[in-house]
Amino acid sequence: xxxxxxxxxxxxxxxxxxxxxxxxxxxxxGPLFTGWEIYxxxxxxxxxxxxYASQSSGWFGQQIQRSEDGGANWTPVGNKFAYxxxxxxxxxxxxxxxxxxxxxxxxxEPSLADPDLVYAGVEDAALFKSSDGGATWSELAGLRxxxxxxxxxxGAGGMxxxxxxxxxxxxxxxxxxxxxxxxxxxxxxxxxWKAINKGLVSNFIPNSTAEVGHCVHHVAMHRERPxxxxxxxxxxxxxxxxxxxSWREVSGNLPTDFGFVIDVHAHEPETLYVVPIKSDSExxxxxxxxxxxxxxxxxxxxxxxxKGLPQKDCYVNVLRDAMAVDSLDTCGVYFGTTGGQVYASxxxxxxxxxxxxxxxxxxxVEVQTLP
Amino acid sequence: xxxxxxxxxxxxxxxxxxxxxxxxxxELEVGEPVxxxxxLDSLEGRYPMLRxxxxxxxxxxxxxxxxxxxxxxxxxxxxxxxPLPDALAAGKEPxxxxxxxxxx
Numbered sequence: 001x002x003x004x005x006x007x008x009x010x011x012x013x014x015x016x017x018x019x020x021x022x023x024x025x026x027x028x029x030g031p032l033f034t035g036w037e038i039y040x041x042x043x044x045x046x047x048x049x050x051x052y053a054s055q056s057s058g059w060f061g062q063q064i065q066r067s068e069d070g071g072a073n074w075t076p077v078g079n080k081f082a083y084x085x086x087x088x089x090x091x092x093x094x095x096x097x098x099x100x101x102x103x104x105x106x107x108x109e110p111s112l113a114d115p116d117l118v119y120a121g122v123e124d125a126a127l128f129k130s131s132d133g134g135a136t137w138s139e140l141a142g143l144r145x146x147x148x149x150x151x152x153x154x155g156a157g158g159m160x161x162x163x164x165x166x167x168x169x170x171x172x173x174x175x176x177x178x179x180x181x182x183x184x185x186x187x188x189x190x191x192x193w194k195a196i197n198k199g200l201v202s203n204f205i206p207n208s209t210a211e212v213g214h215c216v217h218h219v220a221m222h223r224e225r226p227x228x229x230x231x232x233x234x235x236x237x238x239x240x241x242x243x244x245x246s247w248r249e250v251s252g253n254l255p256t257d258f259g260f261v262i263d264v265h266a267h268e269p270e271t272l273y274v275v276p277i278k279s280d281s282e283x284x285x286x287x288x289x290x291x292x293x294x295x296x297x298x299x300x301x302x303x304x305x306x307k308g309l310p311q312k313d314c315y316v317n318v319l320r321d322a323m324a325v326d327s328l329d330t331c332g333v334y335f336g337t338t339g340g341q342v343y344a345s346x347x348x349x350x351x352x353x354x355x356x357x358x359x360x361x362x363x364x365v366e367v368q369t370l371p
Numbered sequence: 372x373x374x375x376x377x378x379x380x381x382x383x384x385x386x387x388x389x390x391x392x393x394x395x396x397x398e399l400e401v402g403e404p405v406x407x408x409x410x411l412d413s414l415e416g417r418y419p420m421l422r423x424x425x426x427x428x429x430x431x432x433x434x435x436x437x438x439x440x441x442x443x444x445x446x447x448x449x450x451x452x453x454p455l456p457d458a459l460a461a462g463k464e465p466x467x468x469x470x471x472x473x474x475x
Contacts, residue, residue, distance in 0.1 A: 035386055059436040059470045060386055060424040076390060076420040080428045 003370040004326050005070065006334055007051065008342055009038035012360035014053055016071045019355075023332055023346040026355045032074065033065065040321055040364045042108050043070075047115035048368050052134060054105035054120070062104055064120075064134045077134035081105070081122055084141035090124065091153035100124045100144070107321060107364075109164035113171075121161035125152060125178040127190065140190035143176065148195060148212040155180040155215050155234075162320055163219045167226040175229065175244060180215035183231065185244050196244030200233060217260045218320040222269035230272055230299070232262040232320075237274055239299050250299020255286050261323035265348060266331040270298040273325075273333060273349060275318040284315040292335070294349050308352035309343065316341070321364040328369055336362025374402045379410055380465035384437075387425070387468070391418040396465060405460035407439055408451040425468060436471040 006017040013031030032038075036055045044050040049070040055063040062081065065074040081102045092098035103123040111117035116133040126144050128137040143149075152159060160179055167173035174190060177183045182197040195211050205213040215234035222228065231238040231247065235258050238247040251257035256276045265271035272295045278286045285291060290309040293302040316339035326332035333349050336342045340359035343352045379401045388395060399413040408431075415422045426433050431451070433439070438447045442456045442464050458464040 034389070057386065058473075059384075059434065060390075061434060062423065063390065063420070079420075079423050082429060 002328060004328070004332065005043075005048075005368040005370060006324075006342065006344075006355070007041040007043065007071070007364075007366040007368070008336055008359065008362060009040050009053070009321075009364035010336075010340070010360040010362050011037055014038040014041055014055075015356070015359060017342065017355050021328055023326075023328075023344060026344075028356055029071070031360075032071070033063075036063070037104075038363065039105060040107050040366070041071075042110055042366045043368045044110040044115040044118075045112050046110075048370055050110070050115040050133075052108045052110060052118055054108055056104040062102070064105065064108075066134050078130065078136050081120070081126075081128055081137050082139070083126060083144070084139040088144075089150060090159065091151055093154065095153075097150070100126070102126075103158065106160045106162045107164055109166060112166055112168055119164050119166075119174075121164050121176060123158045123160040124154075125159045125161040125181060127161055127164070127176055129190070140186075142186070142191045143184060143193045146184065146193050146195065148181070151212060152178065152181040153213070163216070165219060165221050165229075168223045169226050173226070173243075175219060175221070177216040177219050177231075179217065180234075181212045182214040183216050183219060183229075183244055196240070197247070198245065199240075199247030199249075200238065201236070201249075202234065204234070218262050220262045220264050220272075222264045225269045228269065228298075230262050230264060232259050232274055234258065234280060237262065237272075237299060250295070252295070252300035252302055254293055254302050255291075255304075259318075260320040261318050261335060263323045263325055263333070265333075266325045266327040267329075268296070268331075271296050271348070272299060273323065274302075275323070275335065277317060283317045288312055288314050290314040290316065290337075292333070292345075292349055292352070305345075305349040305352070307350065308345075308354075314339075319363055321366075322362050324365050324367040326367045326369045332367070334365050334367055336365045338362065376400050376402055377405050377460050378462045379405055379413075379459065380462055381410060381414060382465045382467045384468060384470040386470070387421060390420055390424065393418070398462075401460075403460070404454040406452050406454060407446065407449070407466075410455070410466055411451075436473070438469045438471065440467040440469055441465070 002021040008015040013034045015030035041053040051067040053065040087100035089097035107121040109119040120128040163177035165175040184193045227243045229240040239250045292305040316337035323335040338361040
């Protein structure tokens with residue numbers, strides 16, 4: 001029977017949750033890297049026992065950890081993230097130029113084919129690549145060298161590159177997203193990049209339809225339809241059917257279209273999940289009810305999924321990298337909260353159960369489906 | 372010409388002990404004159420995973436939330452090439468690397 005391994009990054013360490021394919025009985029291991037912020041862990045699709053973790057601390061900086069055995073043992077690898085050349089400046093909160101300064105790794109994206117190849121999205125926003133299993137890192141500087149780079153500016157959470165999506169059908173194509181610059185695409189393996197934000201409307205910037213400046217919170221793609229993208233923006237849930245060339249809003253009947261996470265069902269490319277959050281001023285679920293919303297129509301028409309989720313007095317948040325799906329026949333959906341719960345649904349969202357309730361605030365959730 | 376080697380004691384903060392998988396105190400061989408830079412060079416040479424955790428990779432400047440204490444003195448703002456106290460160089464007193472207190 002298949003096994004499911006859920007990789008959870010929290011404010012105070014990492015946890016690994018495992019179950020068989022029934023997804024009823026879970027084993028919790030951890031905390032790993034106790035006391036450190038674990039922004040993200042992810043396994044290699046080419047070698048599921050090869051895991052990478054981003055470990056950071058305001059005191060001691062950045063570490064990258066690597067495991068060869070599914071998380072039982074870890075080794076610190078390279079932690080030197082040096083911007084290429086003279087870093088230059090981006091815009092600071094007050095509009096003045098501010099030098100690019102490395103702060104932390106938000107997201108690690110292992111290659112679909114090579115366990116030693118892994119990408120890192122960092123704050124201040126840049127994309128790095130390692131071809132030796134994380135031992136050394138080099139910047140794909142074409143992104144930060146985009147004409148708009150000097151005009152990017154941080155959101156409240158920092159200027160982070162938080163989303164990296166690899167096109168399974170085209171090794172040269174990759175999507176990334178930055179708060180608060182927007183989404184970008186490369187078609188040449190990262191040498192050059194195109195801003196893909198046409199159709200986004202953001203009322204918090206002077207020109208609401210500008211080429212860059214949009215606070216994209218997360219982007220998701222179904223692996224069988226790599227040209228179709230779904231985005232949870234600061235406000236608005238968006239969809240693109242042309243690899244990001246244009247976007248249209250699909251928020252439809254959501255109670256609020258603010259939120260952080262968005263994901264796609266493993267087997268149904270038109271089935272989406274979001275967790276609406278009340279507003280940018282109030283980062284908790286509307287009415288104190290934690291509800292996942294599912295659309296089976298690629299957006300616009302949404303249904304609330306509530307069974308097993310708290311429907312009163314719930315004031316947690318669900319952060320941008322804290323939702324994932326497994327690829328079992330009945331797709332499992334998982335998300336973690338800032339209250340330390342990790343919820344799982346073994347039936348595509350119809351029913352939910354907490355796997356754990358009292359972890360530190362959850363920063364990220366990834367799932368591996370193992371044979 | 373070879374310079375004399377001293378055995379210097381260093382006390383690490385908890386999170387760096389766990390990262391380097393060492394106890395509270397490590398003993399290092401450091402060439403004279405014993406300075407913060409030479410102590411950290413020796414420390415990072417023996418425990419490469421500590422590179423970047425105490426001082427910045429590129430600038431080699433002390434990370435802002437760390438302090439260097441020894442012999443009841445705060446040496447954090449001294450030049451990295453300044454000789455450290457004799458008692459530290461003689462191994463009688465350790466160099467303490469301290470993480471700033473924070474929390475709530």
